[in-house]
Amino acid sequence: xxxxxxxxxxxxxxxxxxxxxxxxxxxxxxxxxxxxxxxxxxxxxxxxxxxxxxxxxxxxxxxxxxxxxxxxxxxxxxxxxxxxxxxxxxxxxxxxxxxxxxxxxxxxxxxxxxxxxxxxxxxxxxxxxxxxxxxxxxxxxxxxxxxxxxxxxxxxxxxxxxxxxxxxxxxxxxxxxxxxxxxxxxxxxxxxxxxxxxxxxxxxxxxxxxxxxxxxxxxxxxxxxxxxxxxxxxxxxxxxxxxxxxxxxxxxxxxxxxxxxxxxxxxxxxxxxxxxxxxxxxxxxxxxxxxxxxxxxxxxxxxxxxxxxxxxxxxxxxxxxxxxxxxxxxxxxxxxxxxxxxxxxxxxxxxxxxxxxxxxxxxxxxxxxxxxxxxxxxxxxxxxxxxxxxxxxxxxxxxxxxxxxxxxxxxxxxxxxxxxxxxxxxxxxxxxxxxxxxxxxxxxxxxxxxxxxxxxxxxxxxxxxxxxxxxxxxxxxxxxxxxxxxxxxxxxxxxx
RNA sequence: GCCCCCAUCGUCUAGUGGCCCAGGACGAAGCCCUCUCAAGGCUUAAACCGGGAUUCGAAUUCCCGUGGGGGCACCA
Numbered sequence: 001x002x003x004x005x006x007x008x009x010x011x012x013x014x015x016x017x018x019x020x021x022x023x024x025x026x027x028x029x030x031x032x033x034x035x036x037x038x039x040x041x042x043x044x045x046x047x048x049x050x051x052x053x054x055x056x057x058x059x060x061x062x063x064x065x066x067x068x069x070x071x072x073x074x075x076x077x078x079x080x081x082x083x084x085x086x087x088x089x090x091x092x093x094x095x096x097x098x099x100x101x102x103x104x105x106x107x108x109x110x111x112x113x114x115x116x117x118x119x120x121x122x123x124x125x126x127x128x129x130x131x132x133x134x135x136x137x138x139x140x141x142x143x144x145x146x147x148x149x150x151x152x153x154x155x156x157x158x159x160x161x162x163x164x165x166x167x168x169x170x171x172x173x174x175x176x177x178x179x180x181x182x183x184x185x186x187x188x189x190x191x192x193x194x195x196x197x198x199x200x201x202x203x204x205x206x207x208x209x210x211x212x213x214x215x216x217x218x219x220x221x222x223x224x225x226x227x228x229x230x231x232x233x234x235x236x237x238x239x240x241x242x243x244x245x246x247x248x249x250x251x252x253x254x255x256x257x258x259x260x261x262x263x264x265x266x267x268x269x270x271x272x273x274x275x276x277x278x279x280x281x282x283x284x285x286x287x288x289x290x291x292x293x294x295x296x297x298x299x300x301x302x303x304x305x306x307x308x309x310x311x312x313x314x315x316x317x318x319x320x321x322x323x324x325x326x327x328x329x330x331x332x333x334x335x336x337x338x339x340x341x342x343x344x345x346x347x348x349x350x351x352x353x354x355x356x357x358x359x360x361x362x363x364x365x366x367x368x369x370x371x372x373x374x375x376x377x378x379x380x381x382x383x384x385x386x387x388x389x390x391x392x393x394x395x396x397x398x399x400x401x402x403x404x405x406x407x408x409x410x411x412x413x414x415x416x417x418x419x420x421x422x423x424x425x426x427x428x429x430x431x432x433x434x435x436x437x438x439x440x441x442x443x444x445x446x447x448x449x450x451x452x453x454x455x456x457x458x459x460x461x462x463x464x465x466x467x468x469x470x471x472x473x474x475x476x477x478x479x480x481x482x483x484x485x486x487x488x489x490x491x492x493x494x495x496x
Numbered sequence: 497g498c499c500c501c502c503a504u505c506g507u508c509u510a511g512u513g514g515c516c517c518a519g520g521a522c523g524a525a526g527c528c529c530u531c532u533c534a535a536g537g538c539u540u541a542a543a544c545c546g547g548g549a550u551u552c553g554a555a556u557u558c559c560c561g562u563g564g565g566g567g568c569a570c571c572a
Contacts, residue, residue, distance in 0.1 A: 178500075320565055333535090
């Protein structure tokens, strides 16, 4: 890889929620920039006024911030090559369109959209490829100039070479050769005066001195066009890297609205904002998405710093990758286990607070080692930790009855356990375990029965962190109270 | 319909002509550990899309099929 500092950019359109694909491209951009000591830039491609949605730009910036992919230049930060919002760069594009017209690489087109639509229909009917018929391409320059001067509405089209081939080099696929006759006279400047992607992206990437263009493979179709535009300007080309798309989990096609909705029902999403809310961590999401399209031989679990260390554009892959949410779970859980206790506590606290619980920081710190390896997503802490912060618990009466026993026997066990624990000077793990195990021995019941009743009594649930450690944290008073409560519940069951 | 891209276990991938009867990870199965659930340890099953060609030798190069994906807008 080149050791020259790379300038990379993520250039999303603010047309909807920020999704996984944007995040991964941004990650690679970021890794490449950091690896080479270069810069990573955010540019907002908002030239389609009709599709721009309010708030989308903010969501992108928030998403990048949450992921920790800090950009060096952007609409909110400014920078040497600004502005970084395309609607604010209008003049730059009109100037460049003019340069292309003057050099004979582009021309004004006065054709009306309705007329264009008609020819397109006719072409399709004749089973031809839909393409611009070239009416205005052959207009004499002075006539075109006259009509422009008369104030006639026009757009600007790129004058594609009709003959020969275009050789465009993608870093992952090598030379892509396209016959020029397959290419259209694409629109560069729209009637609202704003550029299309084709002009805007090419001009900006050059003006902003982008060295590596990482983008989705959906741009492969117009890639030859872009290369032709760069060459028409006489500019040096960046290194082009077209990243494969993400396929839905079945591997058949891109994520559609339907799959997206289905995923959310299962607690997954391809939208960054959702993932954050679903309890996924930036570390997990980044590690997971990094490895869809980037192959490392071993040691797949990486922090961002380790990724920077190991990143290499040569080891990116060109084939589409099916999304695998189980693997997201794995990476998320693994990174959670890597967090320091303090860090995890800080991330977990909001989940408890949101439930209206009064979180004692000391207790929170103590329960972390107990619940850490049980969390897949951060919000799982609720399932494992809520009972630590409640005054009392309300077990399901059925759950208090141990397997193979009835309510009366279970109550007897609870009684005895209460006595044993009440005799202890404190309720520490060391103190309580052996007398209880001794009771299990002599009583003839099994551990699961006895500890099961105790677990439900103390935690209110059948699945919980380790019992004795939990009791110690909850404290003697509360534990005894909860057992007493359980006994009452059981007694009510066989007395009625 | 036309154009382009891609093709290794179910999935993500390692592999750049011999180190590969193909390695890792997720998931699955089994065993161990165990107070539940996890985590952890060990083990197992699981792939080079098909056919030609080049070569002493091909998962790796080339061609043809097939399959999959993407694109054919005054959207990005």
